[in-house]
Amino acid sequence: MSKHRLSKKGRYIAWTTAGAVAVAGGLVLAQTSMAATTWPAQKTFTGRAFDTCTAPSQAAMKAWKTDGYYGAAAVYVGGKNRGCAQPNLTASWVKSVNAAGWKLIPIYVGAQPPCQSGSSPEKITAATATALGASDAKDAVAKSAALGMKAGSPIYLDMEAYTVTNTSCNNAVLTYVRSFTATLRGKTYRAGYYGFTSSSAKAIATAANKTDLPGNLWYALWDGKASTTTDWPWDAKQFTDHSRGHQYTVNSKESRKGYTITVDRDSWDGPVADIG
DSSP: OOOSSSSOOOOOBBBBOOEEEEEEEEEOOOOGTTTOOOOOOEEEEEEEEESSOOOHHHHHHHHHHHHHOOOEEEEEEEEETOOOSSSSSSSHHHHEEEHTTTTEEEOOOOOTTTTTTTTTBBBBBTTTTTHHHHHHHHHHHHHHHTTTTTTTOOOEEOOOOOOOOOHHHHHHHHHHHHHHHHHHHHHTTTEEEEEEEETHHHHHHHOOOOOOOOOOOEEEEOOOOOOOOOOOOOOOOTTTOEEEEEEEEEEEEEETTTTTEEEEEEEEEOOOOOOO
């Protein structure tokens, strides 16, 4: 596991830079509940990004933007398992960095698997999975909206590694994810998901029943390959049309314009927040 998510230590990422474009709808794989609503056009970023466990100061963001290497930043908007305080992450910070040209990717560290090793402030159980998924999704939407991330934005649910061959554990996770996803879509937010190719992401990509599973997959595969296609480990027809992110290197310490941040590197081709 990368040091940023549940460990209360720095979490950082980076994606390949190209710019953001608006595309109509984006991938609707398994997003059957989207059909009844008129959705805002998806804001898509294809390129490099970074994130930190604690959102940086505006000065650091300005410095890193003028460097020109990165074009997007992922930020932890909430969740009981979020590892770091966010003194800088406010609506005015979001508005300011967006005006400076940054594209933002919201992450929510929700409840974690019942069979996951270690302790988490919030864990899924079979009995609470549905209710917890709905309540966490409502909280994720409220937190994102309060930051100025409008309907149509994605929210990426962070699910750390677990033993997917543990059937009862995996079923509880999928129940939670389906409830979280359906609730997000009911509020016109796009569903994204972060997980590992050996476990949590694999559970989503290989599930036989695709109903109410996220339509955007950010997969952790630390192979050093800055691509969302050449090492994609599942059916090539899945999560197409700007719906993938790939975390390919972790804990890379980088200095830009006088500010040093440890980052995880990702290749990105997926939705980003609609700020307004």
